[in-house]
Amino acid sequence: MGLKTVVSWTVVLEGVVKWEGLENGRKVFDEMPERNEVAWTVMIVGYVENGMTREAFELLREMIFGCGFVLNDVSLCSILSACSRSGDLSLGRWVHGYAVKEIGWDVGVMVGTGLVDMYAKCGRIGAASVVFGNMPRRNVVAWNAMISGLAMHGKGKDVVDMFDSMIEEGVKPDALTFLALLSACSHSGMVDLGWKYFNELESIHGINPEMEHYACMVDLLGRAGRLEDAEALIESMPFAPNEVVMGSLLGSCYTHGKVKLGEKIMRELVQMDPLNTEYHVLLSNMYALSGKDDKANSLRKVLKKRGIKKVPGTSSMYVGGQLHQFIAGDKSHPQTAGIYRMLDDMIRRLRLGGYVPSTSSQVLFGCSTRDDCSEALEEVEQVLFTHSEKLALAFGLINTPSGSTIHIFKNLRICQDCHSAMKIASYIYNREIVVRDRYRFHSFKQGSCSCSDYW
Ligand SMILES: [Zn+2]
Ligand SMILES: [Zn+2]
Structure with a gap:
């Protein structure tokens, strides 16, 4: 074992953390004769993702003050994105302070973008805006982080303003920018604006709409009660719709009480995704709400037999x-x-x-x-x-x-x-x-x- 290089140890460590859990990963980490920055980062990220902030801090302290390591951009960004996923603001703030101390006021596009994303996903959209505003250089990834953050926070108008500024600054939007833009329109009920952006995707920006863009549009139209338009859009798609697109339409049928269309979609969905019982639940509730108790009951029997499979909240x-x-x-x-x-x-x-x-x-x-x-x-x-x-x-x-x-x-x-x-x-x-x-x-x-x- 002693002959193994640091690199191959680190590969093993990554695999163990991913497939055998943190505790086994820690055993490998403790056994390593020599540890590089990647190994430390893998362990720290593992702790952050599992909500073990105290352990993450302990390891960071040991790494930096005990072993004299300096976190580079890649490590900083992986820790930040782990903070985004788990919502760990305290560690995210610490990384911010560390980066400013080590790198200086301008932390660079990569770390800056990581910070914007972290603050937005930890619920501090104000802090995200401040970091973004102070970035002297911003590429499309940075803009996307800011725009997606605003979209997640339901700030539809700010998203539209941001998008305009982005174009003004001469940054070319990509498929992800439009995903954020369309979802912001959907969450703020801006149907006409959403249509406009969707139509400009290909004609003005040269981006081929992907499944996710269609899903956003179907969601947008469905929420607004324009189910016929949503259906027509699905039929016009250059590829077959997936279960996300159809599931979103079914959800809108439920909201707007369109039982007949709901039944039709449900039949298609069952063929696409036979193991998912969520659709049965939706349709069954739809029947119950519209007074079709017999139909609701027979669906429930099917469900009972199959056992309702739900991700626990x-x-x-x-x-x-x-x-x-x-x-x-x-x-x-x-x-x-x-x-x-x-x-x-x-x-x-x-x-x-x-x-x-x-x-x-x-x-x-x-x-x-x-x-x-x-x-x-x-x-x-x-x-x-x-x-x-x-x-x-x-x-x-x-x-x-x-x-x-x-x-x-x-x-x-x-x-x-x-x-x-x-x-x-x-x-x-x-x-x-x-x-x-x-x-x-x-x-x-x-x-x-x-x-x-x-x-
Ligand atoms: Zn709400
Ligand atoms: Zn609840």
């Missing part, structure tokens, strides 16, 4: 440099008793503030007929109340100073019920609550959300 937040994670109905946290006491109190106050649990979308999981429903309603409500977002919020209210902003990360889309609960909570507790879900940021303040309920 988790919500997490950093408090005191540590990641706290919750799943629905979680009782594993050491503060569980306190969290549930806070939750009870919170629900009571939310109800006084006008919160009505939205049990309709939960019909499928609670019961099979309408009579069962009224009996099961209480139970369904209980399930709603212990959604991971609400547990995280209760935890945050206990563990952060009053008046401070609460940052929550959710791995899936935030549900309708939690969305309305968060709005009222932000008012009752006088707190800004920022939730980053799988698609975007929601910033709840004084009873309303930055998305204006358009998501």
Whole structure:
């Protein structure tokens, strides 16, 4: 083993961290006779991605002060992007400070872009704008980071302004720029502008629209209720639509109660993606809402037989440099008793503030007929109340100073019920609550959300 070079050890380390987990990776790391910068970075990134901020800091300290390493641009960027993925602002800020001290005020395009992306994805869009504004040189990657960040935060108008400035500065937009632009139009309900950009893609900018661009447009048109236009666009596509495009259209059918079109799409989707039961759930709920109980019931039977496969929703937040994670109905946290006491109190106050649990979308999981429903309603409500977002919020209210902003990360889309609960909570507790879900940021303040309920 001693004959192995540092490089091949590092390759082994990377593989072990990726496939056998962090603990085994650490064993390899500790055994290495000699460690290069890449090896240190692999280990640190592993810790950051798993929410182990304290361990990451310990290793950084040892690397820099103990072994005299200096982090180069590549290491800085990999750590920053790990911070973006896990939402670790404290480490991201530290990297910012370190870079300024080591490199100087102008940290360069690469690290600057990493910082913009990190701040945007950690919910600090203001800080991202400041870093971006101070960058003396900006390439298309930097612009994309800024524009995507603004799009994620639902700042549709700022995205459009930014795009104009980008063109003015003579930077050529690419396919990613347009993806951010179109998704911003979609999240802000700017249908006509979205159409305009989509049409200019090829004709003015010479970019061939890809599947993702079509998916964005279908989403944009669908949300706005223009389902016929969305369908026509899909038919005009030069390649066959994938399940993301069709799934988005089905979602819009659900929102706008178009059962017939929904049925048709569902049939196509089942052929494309036979193992995914999410579509069945959507259609079944659509039937239930439009009073077609018999159809809803037969779909539920199919689902029951196959077993509903769902990715569990988790919500997490950093408090005191540590990641706290919750799943629905979680009782594993050491503060569980306190969290549930806070939750009870919170629900009571939310109800006084006008919160009505939205049990309709939960019909499928609670019961099979309408009579069962009224009996099961209480139970369904209980399930709603212990959604991971609400547990995280209760935890945050206990563990952060009053008046401070609460940052929550959710791995899936935030549900309708939690969305309305968060709005009222932000008012009752006088707190800004920022939730980053799988698609975007929601910033709840004084009873309303930055998305204006358009998501
Ligand atoms: Zn929820
Ligand atoms: Zn929102």
